[in-house]
Amino acid sequence: EAGVTQFPSHSVIEKGQTVTLRCDPISGHDNLYWYRRVMGKEIKFLLHFVKESKQDESGMPNNRFLAERTGGTYSTLKVQPAELEDSGVYFCASSRTGVGNTIYFGEGSWLTVV
Amino acid sequence: GIQVEQSPPDLILQEGANSTLRCNFSDSVNNLQWFHQNPWGQLINLFYIPSGTKQNGRLSATTVATERYSLLYISSSQTTDSGVYFCAVVLLNSGNTPLVFGKGTRLSVIA
Numbered sequence: 024e025a026g027v028t029q030f031p032s033h034s035v036i037e038k039g040q041t042v043t044l045r046c047d048p049i050s051g052h053d054n055l056y057w058y059r060r061v062m063g064k065e066i067k068f069l070l071h072f073v074k075e076s077k078q079d080e081s082g083m084p085n086n087r088f089l090a091e092r093t094g095g096t097y098s099t100l101k102v103q104p105a106e107l108e109d110s111g112v113y114f115c116a117s118s119r120t121g122v123g124n125t126i127y128f129g130e131g132s133w134l135t136v137v
Numbered sequence: 138g139i140q141v142e143q144s145p146p147d148l149i150l151q152e153g154a155n156s157t158l159r160c161n162f163s164d165s166v167n168n169l170q171w172f173h174q175n176p177w178g179q180l181i182n183l184f185y186i187p188s189g190t191k192q193n194g195r196l197s198a199t200t201v202a203t204e205r206y207s208l209l210y211i212s213s214s215q216t217t218d219s220g221v222y223f224c225a226v227v228l229l230n231s232g233n234t235p236l237v238f239g240k241g242t243r244l245s246v247i248a
């Protein structure tokens with residue numbers, strides 16, 4: 024079974040530009056999560072989809088971040104306009120519905136805003 | 138919310154040495170996972186271990202759920218073990234809520 028895949032693996036953009044990160048979860052996983060680790064700090068939760076619905080978006084830092092999961096399959100996270108403090112690694116994760124399931128992480132998308 | 142504390146925050150080892158990393162959590166959990174973030178930023182899942190003991194090569198982990206802690210053992214460390222080790226948990230009876238991460242232990246293995 025393929026794992027969680029993320030694209031791009033690395034992205035360098037200028038302040039003020041737009042970047043869209045994509046995540047393909049493991050097939051059959053209804054839960055999809057976005058996290059990020061910025062400036063060497065801890066890994067912070069951004070939001071949680073159950074199928075195409077946003078279950079919890081309490082971790083989204085501000086309205087420059089927009090996440091979508093049309094059709095309940097892959098998800099995108101758009102940052103517009105990007106700021107310097109958005110630099111970091113953005114992780115996507117997925118899991119099956121049910122208690123105590125392993126949450127599988129992608130390898131991350133490294134974003135550098137210059 | 139649930140608190141996750143990892144210790145030590147930083148650790149420097151000579152290649153070949155053994156180490157123990159600790160994760161304390163403030164409430165009962167139904168999911169606990171250990172991860173390794175390598176120097177290239179990739180997050181690698183090491184163990185799913187809400188209770189009991191597991192081993193995978195030079196790594197092993199033990200979670201004592203009743204005492205709310207987990208330990209990650211690294212034996213015969215190698216330079217490729219360097220990076221940050223994270224513990225993350227899901228609160229018991231909270232459904233599919235997200236993992237809550239500790240701040241990590243930064244490990245540097247020197248040749």
